[in-house]
Amino acid sequence: MSAEPTATSEKTQAAAPARAARQRPVTRYWQAVGAIAWKDLRAEIRSRELINSMVLFTLMTVMVFSLALELDSDARQNVVAGVLWVTVVFAGMLGFSRSLAAEHDRGSLDALLLAPIDRSALFFGKMIGNLLFVLVISFVLMLLLTVMFNISLIEPLLVVMLLLGSVGFTTIGTLIASMSVHARARETLLPILLLPVSLPLLISAVRGSAAILNEMPSEDWLPWIQLLAVADVIFLAAAYSLFGFIVEE
Amino acid sequence: MPDNIEYMYMGYAAMAIIMLAMIGWIYWRYRLAAHEEQLVDQFEAEERAERAAAGRAGARPVPEAGADAPAVVANSPLSEES
Amino acid sequence: MAYPSQRTRLLQGLTVATVVLFAIALYLALFWVGPERTQGEVQRVFYVHLGSFLGAFLSFTATVVAGIAYLRTRHPKWDTLGLASVEIGLGLSAITVITGMTWAKPIWNTWWTWDPRLTSVAIMWLAYAAYLMLRSGIEDPERQRRFAAVYGIIAFASVLFTIIIVRVRPDTIHPVVAGPTQADPTGSFDVTDRIRDTLFFNLFTFAVITAVLIWHRIRLENLVQRVSRRKMELLAEL
Numbered sequence: 226m227s228a229e230p231t232a233t234s235e236k237t238q239a240a241a242p243a244r245a246a247r248q249r250p251v252t253r254y255w256q257a258v259g260a261i262a263w264k265d266l267r268a269e270i271r272s273r274e275l276i277n278s279m280v281l282f283t284l285m286t287v288m289v290f291s292l293a294l295e296l297d298s299d300a301r302q303n304v305v306a307g308v309l310w311v312t313v314v315f316a317g318m319l320g321f322s323r324s325l326a327a328e329h330d331r332g333s334l335d336a337l338l339l340a341p342i343d344r345s346a347l348f349f350g351k352m353i354g355n356l357l358f359v360l361v362i363s364f365v366l367m368l369l370l371t372v373m374f375n376i377s378l379i380e381p382l383l384v385v386m387l388l389l390g391s392v393g394f395t396t397i398g399t400l401i402a403s404m405s406v407h408a409r410a411r412e413t414l415l416p417i418l419l420l421p422v423s424l425p426l427l428i429s430a431v432r433g434s435a436a437i438l439n440e441m442p443s444e445d446w447l448p449w450i451q452l453l454a455v456a457d458v459i460f461l462a463a464a465y466s467l468f469g470f471i472v473e474e
Numbered sequence: 475m476p477d478n479i480e481y482m483y484m485g486y487a488a489m490a491i492i493m494l495a496m497i498g499w500i501y502w503r504y505r506l507a508a509h510e511e512q513l514v515d516q517f518e519a520e521e522r523a524e525r526a527a528a529g530r531a532g533a534r535p536v537p538e539a540g541a542d543a544p545a546v547v548a549n550s551p552l553s554e555e556s
Numbered sequence: 557m558a559y560p561s562q563r564t565r566l567l568q569g570l571t572v573a574t575v576v577l578f579a580i581a582l583y584l585a586l587f588w589v590g591p592e593r594t595q596g597e598v599q600r601v602f603y604v605h606l607g608s609f610l611g612a613f614l615s616f617t618a619t620v621v622a623g624i625a626y627l628r629t630r631h632p633k634w635d636t637l638g639l640a641s642v643e644i645g646l647g648l649s650a651i652t653v654i655t656g657m658t659w660a661k662p663i664w665n666t667w668w669t670w671d672p673r674l675t676s677v678a679i680m681w682l683a684y685a686a687y688l689m690l691r692s693g694i695e696d697p698e699r700q701r702r703f704a705a706v707y708g709i710i711a712f713a714s715v716l717f718t719i720i721i722v723r724v725r726p727d728t729i730h731p732v733v734a735g736p737t738q739a740d741p742t743g744s745f746d747v748t749d750r751i752r753d754t755l756f757f758n759l760f761t762f763a764v765i766t767a768v769l770i771w772h773r774i775r776l777e778n779l780v781q782r783v784s785r786r787k788m789e790l791l792a793e794l
Contacts, residue, residue, distance in 0.1 A: 397710070404703045408693035418690055421683035422710055425717040428675070452720075459713060467706050470627050476596040478662035485601035485658035486586075489608070489651050496647040496769065500776050507779045514786045521793070 257342040261350025265324065266357065275323055275358065279316050280365055286312045287369055301374045306434035309366055309378070310390070310427055314420075317359045317394060321402040322415045324355055329406040334472065344469035348399065352464070356395040363387045382437045382446070389453040390430035396460045397423050403471050429453050559775075567771055574761075574768045581607075581754075581761040589754040601659045603755055607762030608651035613715065614766050615645030616684065620712045623705035635701040636781075638708050639691070640773035642684050644766060649681050664729065673730035676718040683711040 269275055290308045294300065328334045328351075337347055367378045367387075398419055405415040433449030585603040592599035618641040626634035656674070657667045668674065690707050694700040722730065747755075 400710070401707075404690070404706065405693075407696075407699060407703070408690070409695065410693060414689065414693050418686045418707065421679050421686055422713060424679045424682075425676070425714065425721075428672075456713070459716075463710060463713075467627075467709065470702055470706055473702075476594075476598075476662065478595075479597040481598045481658050481662045482600050485598070485655045486604065488654040488658060489604050492647055492651045492654065496644070500769075500772055504776050504779065507776070507783050511779070511783045511786070514783065514790060517790060518786075521790075 254343060254346050257340075257346040258349045258353065261337070261347060262353040262357075265351070265354035269354075269358075275320060276361065279320060279358070279362055282319065283312055283316055283362055283366055284369065286315065287366070287373060291373065296374070298375070302376060302439065303435070305370055305374050305376050305378070306431050306438055308374075309363075309370060309434065310431045312366055313359060313363055313387075313391070314394065314423070314427060316362045317355075317391075317398060318416055318419060320358050320362075321355055321395075321398040321419075322405070322412060324351065324358075325399070325402040325406045326411065338472060344472060345465050347472070348403075348464060348468040351403075352395055352399040355399050356391060359391045359395050360387075363391060376438065378438070380437065383434060386430060386434050386437065386446075386450065386453070389450065389457055390426060393426045393453060393457040393460050394423050396457070396464050397426075400460075400464045400468060400471070403468070426453065426456055429456070567768075567775075570764075570768055571772075574764050577761045577764055581758045584754045584757055589750045592751070595663060598659055598662050601655045603758040605652055605655040605659065606755065607758040608648045608655065610759050611762040611766035612645045612649035612652060614763060615641040615648060615770065616680075616712060616715050618770065619645065619684075619687075619708040623708040626701060626705040632701060635704060636774050636777045637770070638704055640770045640777060642687050642708065644769045644773055646681065646684050646688075647769075648762075648766065649677065649684075653677060653681065669729070671729055672721045673718070676714070676721045680711075680714040680718050683714040687711055 287308065290296075290304075290312075291301075294304060296304065328337075338344075367383075370376065371378045401419045401422065402415055405411045405418055408414045429449045429452045433446045433453065436446035436449070581603070585600050589600070591597045619638050622634045622638035622641065625631075626638065660669070661667050687704065687707050691700055691704050694703055
């Protein structure tokens, strides 16, 4: 717990008076965030390109898992948390690279950078768009696995787990995807960069979800939820203070 | 006391190999770069000699060229560094 | 070329001192301290195991410091420090993992197990390997430095994870040296005075080794960059 959180808190303190000096900073900031998220959402509602392919991808992944692992009912109980999270992670990665690559190729990110808004507002706008997308996939997966694996995944605790995991994963995913779009082999670089950093999240989420699904006592899943929450805060703070350095040009 | 001294040897051997690989890799790249720098030095010296010769040869028919050539060499960032 | 001769002499002296220190540390670990009662000779691996992890931890901390300093000052020297510390850290954590494996084989009866501690160290190693991939994937040098600094800071999350995972999740069989020990570690042992002294000497030695290796790696990087710059200039002139 040494250098990283200290640095981010210093950055936040430095940024705070600058923003307070501006007129009505809070509403402006969140308006910008909302506008960017809404822009992505509207484009997606119109084309339905990403969500259709992702739902199909999710369906196929679940089928591949059940065929490859030859799951009987006992085995399903044990691996369902892993199947859930691995599918979310892979589908999410496809989504992040699409969302940022489209922005980069059209050059619309450069146009957004010219707008007089805080760089981090740009980040949170993109991130909320991606988060909605990951949440839709998670929701579809919950229904799908409940039906196909015959295990009820619709539990409030698991929803909390999914929310916390998705927030952390989307934050770090959006941040890293905005770097990897500049690389030569961006499709291969994104998983290489993103997986090691998000594996702590993934492990906590899988272990925690498995404990919840197996109806273990709270001391078996509570530490994982706490770890997820701490990781979310660290990643959000890191993204808030670092995104400006990625997009500056 | 269990007899497992061969694993201790294995562990220390692995450490020695990685450590030596690290040092050797730095050393090898250093040698390579130093060698390259030598080549650059050599090439640069030849280049300068050539230019000086060309400048002296060009000085008789066109006086401006002779005055120009040394100035170019002096302005080049390479000559500043050496 | 540009280095003050004073500093070069300091580095040379430090290098010689490190070699001597390392020889003493090895003597202490291999001969001076007796074999541990329950684990036997293989316990001697532990000094190097912990020492190299300390070195890796210091290296990756240096990467974070270098990343923050680069983003603040934009001086390329910080980027050089970042690159050097990641490479040395990767080497040292490879030593940690491999010595750990040779210890685990007789004690745990397996080379590798998906224990939280071992898993998190593997993740840490992969994260810093990815750092090098990111560097080689970005062509524009200024952007390469900037992204490397950002990723070097983010990747430290995996180091933190390695350190806190055994506190959050005490179902690891990996012994914890510092801090509270969990219920059922496999392969912990009683620390005698000699073991403690040897351990501290090894930790100190590895910290010095890390610093000296990073220093040499920085010199190498400066030389490589100078040569490639001069080559470019020469080509531009032709």
